[in-house]
Amino acid sequence: MNSKIAAVEQTAELIRMFAKAIEDTKAKYSDNPVYVQSAVSRAEKQIKKLYIDLFFLLGLPDSNSFEESLSSTFVLYGNEGGDAYVTAKSLHGFLNRLRQSIRAYSPNEELNFSVRAASTGSLHLSFEPMGKDKNKGIEALKAIGETARKLSNTKNLKKSELNEFQIAVASLMPKDKIGIQRMELKGNVLSPQPLKISKNEVKIKVARKIRKVQGEQFQVSGKIVDVNLENMSVIIRTATGGRKRLYFDKTNETKAIDSLKSNFAVVVVAVESQKMQIKKIEIMPDLPPNQN
C-alpha cells in the first residue's frame, strides 16, 4: 500500500515538474515562440500520459472515470484536436455562455452549481447543482444538453426561428471564435425521477460476445456506469473493476434504460450463451459505495 502511495506522489511530482518546465520555458524563451510552442506541446503530451498513470494508480481505468462519478460533465476540446488544451480565454467564453443558457432556462431564479475539473488534454468540467432546488439545476443541464444535441443535428439553423433559450444554447456550442473545437455533454443524473421498472420489463439483446462460454449459464453483475442512447449500449463496471459493454435491442424503452444508469445497480443474467442473448435483467438496490 505504501508503495502505491509513493507511486501516486511520485507521479504527481512528475506532473508538477513538467508543469513547472512549461512555465519556465514560456518565461525563459518568450522571444522564441516557435520553440515554446513545440516544447510545450511535447511537455503537455507527457503530462497527459502521467495523468493516465495517475488515474490508473488511483484505481480509475482512465480519465473517463472522472466524469462517471459526477452528475454532468462537459468535455471541451481545444482548437487543435484532442491534444490541445482549452485556453483560459475560451474557457471564460464557455462559462459565460453556459451562464447565459442557464439564465435563459430559468430567468426568475438563480441556479447555482459547483464545478470540478480535470484535464488530460481535453478539459472535463463537471457541474453539480447546489442550493435548495437541485432538481431544477439538473433539469436545466438536461435541457441544455438536449437542446444542444437537437441544434447540432439541425441543418440550416436560422436564428429567427429560435427562442431565447435556444439562441443561448446555440451560442454555447463550439465555434472557432471561442476557441473550442468540440464539446460533449456526459450526464449521469440527467433523469432525476427514476422510473419504476419491474423485473423482466427490459429485455436486452447482446450484439457482441461478452464471453466465450458455450452451453453454460453465466452472469455479469455490476453497476451501470454509462449508457449510450445513440448506439443503445450500456457499460457495466463489475465488482472486480472490469468493464463490459452490452448492446440493447432498439425496441426497448429508452427512458427506462436512461433511468437505470444512475439509480440502480443491476444484475444481468444471460441464459443463452450461444446466441449471447440476455433474457432477464434484475434491478436491485444500489450497491454500497465500497462495492462500486
Place this chain on the structure above:
Amino acid sequence: MTLPLDVNFQVPQLTNHGFLPPGIYDCTLPELKFKFANLSQKRLELYVLFETFLSGLMEHMECIEEVYVDGQFVSNLEETSDIDVLIVAKTLSDELTIEPFIDRMNRVAVDIKVAAKDTPLCDSWFSLYKLFNSHKHSEHSGKEKGFLRMVL
C-alpha cells in the same frame, strides 16, 4: 553465444530489480545489442528498429549532443513493448531542425523525446528517466534507477 570482440563493456550488472543501478552509463550499439536485444525475438526486433532510427538520425549529427536510452528495454524483462529514447539537441534551433525527422518515425516502438540541452524540459525528461515508472513498477516507486547514454 559469441562475445563481440570490439565491445568495451561499460554497462554494469543489473540489480535485483532487473534494472540498471542508479546512474548514467555509456553504451555502444554492439553492447546494447549483446546485453539487451538477445533476450527475446521482440527485443531483437525493437533493437533493429532502434538501429535504423539511429542511422537516420546520424544525418542530423551536427544537431545532436547526446542520445539516451531508457525504459523496459534496458532491463532483464523479457516482454517489452518499446524503447524509450531521449535526444538532447545542442541548441533550441537544432531541436526544431530534427523535430520533423522525429515526427516521421514510428513512435509506437521507439518512444522518442527530444529536448535542447540545459532547458527546463530537458531537466524534466532526465528526472523522468531516473525514476522507475510508477505506473508499471509501483513496487519500486520512489527509487531511482539507471539509464544509458549511447556512444555515437
